[in-house]
Every structure is written in structure tokens, then in C-alpha cells.
Amino acid sequence: MTRGESTQTKVHYKGSIDDFLVFVEDVDQYKKWRKGDTSIPLAQFVSSFKIFLTHRQGAQGTYDAAPKNVLYSEFGTDDDDEVIKKILKHGAMQTMEMPGRQGVTNESMSSMKTH
Numbered sequence: 001m002t003r004g005e006s007t008q009t010k011v012h013y014k015g016s017i018d019d020f021l022v023f024v025e026d027v028d029q030y031k032k033w034r035k036g037d038t039s040i041p042l043a044q045f046v047s048s049f050k051i052f053l054t055h056r057q058g059a060q061g062t063y064d065a066a067p068k069n070v071l072y073s074e075f076g077t078d079d080d081d082e083v084i085k086k087i088l089k090h091g092a093m094q095t096m097e098m099p100g101r102q103g104v105t106n107e108s109m110s111s112m113k114t115h
Contacts, residue, residue: 013091015074019054020066022087023047027095034088042084051083 009027013020024030029045042049052063053070068078075083 009095011088011091011093013087017074021052022084
């Protein structure tokens with residue numbers, strides 16, 4: 001794997017007010033949970049217990065923390081755990097490959113160094 005190369009998985013929920021995202025770390029555990037294995041705790045597969053909104057830009061664009069009043073308007077609750085469960089159950093999973101970083105690995109050996 002190249003330096004910095006990784007895979008990022010997020011669950012996108014298209015709401016009536018805005019679009020919401022939750023990041024998932026363990027896709028296999030998430031799939032089992034979504035199929036009904038509720039014995040798996042969210043902490044096993046949720047990357048962080050933060051809910052993001054994208055300002056109606058789908059799963060792309062700028063991610064901002066979702067304010068409590070927006071969560072309440074959309075989901076009828078501002079309890080983060082309940083909102084995350086709803087997003088995970090009704091959202092669409094998207095996996096994105098993050099390319100490795102490119103560039104000079106040792107600045108002192110660079111041919112672009114000026115004297």
C-alpha cells in the first residue's frame with residue numbers, strides 16, 4: 001500500500017432538510033448489524049459518533065457537524081445514537097478509495113532543490 005492510501009466508507013442519508021453522513025470503520029460488522037444482528041454494538045463498526053451534513057451536496061462536498069436543531073427537525077430526536085441508527089438503517093453505503101500521497105519522500109535528495 002502506498003503512503004497514505006486508504007479506503008473510506010460512509011453511509012449517506014438523503015433527508016428532507018439536508019443530507020447526512022456517518023463514517024463506518026468495519027464494513028463487515030456494519031453489514032451484519034444492518035441485516036439484523038443487533039447484538040453487535042455500534043462502537044464495533046462506527047468510525048466516530050459524529051453526524052455530518054453536506055448542505056444538500058449528496059455524499060460529496062463540505063462536511064459540517066450537524067447541529068442538534070437540524071437533527072431534531074429531520075429525525076424527531078437530537079439523540080446522536082438514535083439518529084446514527086436511523087442513518088445506518090436507511091442510508092446508502094458508499095466506499096471511496098483514497099489514493100496514496102505522491103511527491104518527494106526525502107527533500108534533501110530532491111532534484112528540484114535550488115542552490
